[in-house]
Amino acid sequence: MSQDIKAHLAELLQAALKSVAPDHADTPIALERPKQESHGDFAANVAMQLARALKKNPREIAQQLVNELPASPRVEKVDIAGAGFINFTLKADAKTAVVATVLGQGSAYGRSSVGGKQKVQVEFVSANPTGPLHVGHGRGAAYGASLSSLLAFAGWDVTREYYVNDAGRQMDILAVSTWLRYLDLFDVKVPFPPNGYQGDYVRDMAKQVKDAHGNKYLRGAAEVVAGAPDVEADKEGHLDALIANAKNLLGQDWSYIHQHALSEQLADGKDDLEEFGVHFDVWFSEKSLFDTGLVAKCVERLEKGGHLYVQDGAKWFRSTAFGDEKDRVVQRENGLFTYFASDIAYHLNKFDRGFDKVINIWGADHHGYIPRVKGALKALDQDEAKLQVALVQFAVLYRNGEKAAMSTRSGEFVTLRQLRGEVGNDACRFFYVLRKSDQHLDFDLDLAKSQTNENPVYYIQYAHARVCSVLKQWSEAGGDEAELAAADLSLLAHPRELAVAARLAAFPEVIDSAAADLAPHQVAFYLKDLAADFHSYYNAERMLVEDAALARSRVALAAAVRQVIHNGMTLLGVSCPASM
RNA sequence: GCGCCCGUAGCUCAACUGGAUAGAGCAACGGCCUUCUAAGCCGUAGGUUGUGAGUUCGAGCCUCGCCGGGCGCGCCA
Structure with a gap:
C-alpha cells in the first residue's frame, strides 16, 4: 500500500477501473483537492473523462467505480457529486498523520525525486558588468535563485550560472x-x-x-x-x-x-547578489569562447552544414529555415563576430556539458531572440527542446505612486542595492516572486517597506514567530521537543486542525507543481494560505491547555507548521525570525 | 504593418494546465485583546473573467474576429 495518500486513492480507483472498464484501465487518474470543503478532501474526475469513450452517463460510471472500490482504512466516505465527481473524505487520523511525517523528515519534508537527479542548468541575471545591478536585474535574480532552489528541492541536479558579457x-x-x-x-x-x-x-x-x-x-x-x-x-x-x-x-x-x-x-555585482542570497556555481566568460576558438568553430560548423551564406560582405545564418522571421548575421562585414555568434557557441557549450535541461531566464524584451538560438542549435544537430526560456517581464518601481526610471547609461536609476537597503532583503525577495514571472510587476516601494499588516511577507513570518513563541513557552513549562514526534495525533479533531493538517499534506504537491511550471510564486501563495490556516486556528483554539496530552498534540501540529513555513521560505530566500 | 505576451472585484494578483457556486490581500463597513505575539482573527459588501462568436457533458483557460495595453522586428548587446 502506498504511503502517499494521493497515490493510495489513485490505486484504489485503478483497481476499480480494472473491473469496470478493463479496456481503459490505464487511464491516468487525476486527483485534486477541491476548493470547497463540502466536496471532501480529494476529488477524481475520471468518470467524466471516460464518459465519451464508454458512451455512458458519467454519474453511472462513477457509481460503478464506487461499487468496485476496494475498502480502505483511511477513507471515511466516498460520494458522487456534480456531473460525476467522485469525492473522497478521509478519516481524521489519515489527515493528521502528516504531522508525524513533517516532524520526522524535518527540513527534508517536501523534497521530491521527480527531477530524477537529472542535470539542469539555470542561467540568470547575466547582466553586462558595466555598472550596478538595478531593480530589473533584481527580479531575474530573485526568480532565478528561487527557481533553482525549487528545482534542487524537487530532485534536479542544479547548476546556477551567470554569463559574463566581457567581450563586447x-x-x-x-x-x-x-x-x-x-x-x-x-x-x-x-x-x-x-x-x-x-x-x-x-x-x-x-x-x-x-x-x-x-x-x-x-x-x-x-x-x-x-x-x-x-x-x-x-x-x-x-x-x-x-x-x-x-x-x-x-x-x-x-x-x-x-x-x-x-x-x-x-566583484561589485557578485557582492550585491551574495548579500541578496543569490549564489552562482559558475561564472562563464563570453571572452573565453573567443579565446578557445569555439565561436569560430561554431560558425565553421554552420558553414559546413550549408546553413550560412554571404551577403553584403557579411555571413548570414539562414534562421528562417528554422522558423525565424528573418536571417541573422553571425559575422560582420568587418570580420567581427556578432553577439549572436558567441551566443550560439555558448549554447553549444552548455549542451556539450551534458545538461538534460537548460533553462535561460531572460528579460521579456529578448523574446524575439528565442527562435534564432533554437534554430542554430537545431542546425548544429542538437535537441533544442532541452532548452527552455523563461521570460521575466519588467519590474516597474513605484514610489509615491510614481514610476522610477531605469536607464543604466544615464546613471539615473534605482539600484538593487538601494532597493535592498530601503525595503530589506526579505521583502525584496518575497515581492519579486509574488507574481508569475511572465506578468508585469508593479513593485510598490511604500508597501514593501511598510511595517504594517498591509505587507504580506510579515504575515507568514509572523505565523512562524507565533509558533516559536508557543514552543518556547511549552518548553519552559517542561515540554520536550523530542517527544513531539510521539504525540497522540488522534486528539486533533477540530475542523481547523484538520484544515491545517490538510494544508501541510499539500506541500509536496505544491513543490512538484511549482517545479514543473517553473513557478516559485506558487510556493509564495501556498505559504500565505498555510499562514492563514494557522492564524485562524491560533485565534480559535488555545494550544497550551491544561490537558498535557492534548497540549502536546497541538504543539506538534504547530511545530509542523513552523517546519513547513521554514522549508518554503528557505526556497524563496526569505528568513524566518523566531520573534518579531 | 508583422510576430510574441497580457486584459479577472475600486487597487495588486491567484485559480491545481478543460472541472463543481471564479478565490486571496489591500482599500470600505461591522465586530474580537484580564488567557499562548492584534504584524492576528471573525463577519458584510464587492464580478456578464475586455468584447462577439465557435469547439463539448463543462471554457477565465482551447480556436477565430474585434477593442485596449506591453515588448520585439540592427552587420547593438
Missing part, C-alpha cells in the same frame, strides 16, 4: 568611460560622450586607477579625440573612434583599464 562593445565603452574620467582627474578636458557610462562609480574606478598608478595612462586631449567624427552628427561613431584611439594610445595598458573596470564591476 559595452565593456569597451565602460573602459573608455573610465579612462576619460581618469584623464579628467589630470584636467585633460575631453568632452564626455553622452552615450558613455555616466554613473559616479565610473569616477570611483578612475580614482582607483590614479591612486594605484599615478599618471601612467595620461595622454593629451588632442590625440584622444583625433579623427573622431562630430558627436552631434554621429555619436556612436564618435564613441567608437574614442575607443579605437584609446586602444592605440595605451597599447598593452588598455587591457589593464579594461580588466580593472570589468573585475571591479563583476
Whole structure:
C-alpha cells in the first residue's frame, strides 16, 4: 500500500477501473483537492473523462467505480457529486498523520525525486558588468535563485550560472568611460560622450586607477579625440573612434583599464547578489569562447552544414529555415563576430556539458531572440527542446505612486542595492516572486517597506514567530521537543486542525507543481494560505491547555507548521525570525 | 504593418494546465485583546473573467474576429 495518500486513492480507483472498464484501465487518474470543503478532501474526475469513450452517463460510471472500490482504512466516505465527481473524505487520523511525517523528515519534508537527479542548468541575471545591478536585474535574480532552489528541492541536479558579457562593445565603452574620467582627474578636458557610462562609480574606478598608478595612462586631449567624427552628427561613431584611439594610445595598458573596470564591476555585482542570497556555481566568460576558438568553430560548423551564406560582405545564418522571421548575421562585414555568434557557441557549450535541461531566464524584451538560438542549435544537430526560456517581464518601481526610471547609461536609476537597503532583503525577495514571472510587476516601494499588516511577507513570518513563541513557552513549562514526534495525533479533531493538517499534506504537491511550471510564486501563495490556516486556528483554539496530552498534540501540529513555513521560505530566500 | 505576451472585484494578483457556486490581500463597513505575539482573527459588501462568436457533458483557460495595453522586428548587446 502506498504511503502517499494521493497515490493510495489513485490505486484504489485503478483497481476499480480494472473491473469496470478493463479496456481503459490505464487511464491516468487525476486527483485534486477541491476548493470547497463540502466536496471532501480529494476529488477524481475520471468518470467524466471516460464518459465519451464508454458512451455512458458519467454519474453511472462513477457509481460503478464506487461499487468496485476496494475498502480502505483511511477513507471515511466516498460520494458522487456534480456531473460525476467522485469525492473522497478521509478519516481524521489519515489527515493528521502528516504531522508525524513533517516532524520526522524535518527540513527534508517536501523534497521530491521527480527531477530524477537529472542535470539542469539555470542561467540568470547575466547582466553586462558595466555598472550596478538595478531593480530589473533584481527580479531575474530573485526568480532565478528561487527557481533553482525549487528545482534542487524537487530532485534536479542544479547548476546556477551567470554569463559574463566581457567581450563586447559595452565593456569597451565602460573602459573608455573610465579612462576619460581618469584623464579628467589630470584636467585633460575631453568632452564626455553622452552615450558613455555616466554613473559616479565610473569616477570611483578612475580614482582607483590614479591612486594605484599615478599618471601612467595620461595622454593629451588632442590625440584622444583625433579623427573622431562630430558627436552631434554621429555619436556612436564618435564613441567608437574614442575607443579605437584609446586602444592605440595605451597599447598593452588598455587591457589593464579594461580588466580593472570589468573585475571591479563583476566583484561589485557578485557582492550585491551574495548579500541578496543569490549564489552562482559558475561564472562563464563570453571572452573565453573567443579565446578557445569555439565561436569560430561554431560558425565553421554552420558553414559546413550549408546553413550560412554571404551577403553584403557579411555571413548570414539562414534562421528562417528554422522558423525565424528573418536571417541573422553571425559575422560582420568587418570580420567581427556578432553577439549572436558567441551566443550560439555558448549554447553549444552548455549542451556539450551534458545538461538534460537548460533553462535561460531572460528579460521579456529578448523574446524575439528565442527562435534564432533554437534554430542554430537545431542546425548544429542538437535537441533544442532541452532548452527552455523563461521570460521575466519588467519590474516597474513605484514610489509615491510614481514610476522610477531605469536607464543604466544615464546613471539615473534605482539600484538593487538601494532597493535592498530601503525595503530589506526579505521583502525584496518575497515581492519579486509574488507574481508569475511572465506578468508585469508593479513593485510598490511604500508597501514593501511598510511595517504594517498591509505587507504580506510579515504575515507568514509572523505565523512562524507565533509558533516559536508557543514552543518556547511549552518548553519552559517542561515540554520536550523530542517527544513531539510521539504525540497522540488522534486528539486533533477540530475542523481547523484538520484544515491545517490538510494544508501541510499539500506541500509536496505544491513543490512538484511549482517545479514543473517553473513557478516559485506558487510556493509564495501556498505559504500565505498555510499562514492563514494557522492564524485562524491560533485565534480559535488555545494550544497550551491544561490537558498535557492534548497540549502536546497541538504543539506538534504547530511545530509542523513552523517546519513547513521554514522549508518554503528557505526556497524563496526569505528568513524566518523566531520573534518579531 | 508583422510576430510574441497580457486584459479577472475600486487597487495588486491567484485559480491545481478543460472541472463543481471564479478565490486571496489591500482599500470600505461591522465586530474580537484580564488567557499562548492584534504584524492576528471573525463577519458584510464587492464580478456578464475586455468584447462577439465557435469547439463539448463543462471554457477565465482551447480556436477565430474585434477593442485596449506591453515588448520585439540592427552587420547593438
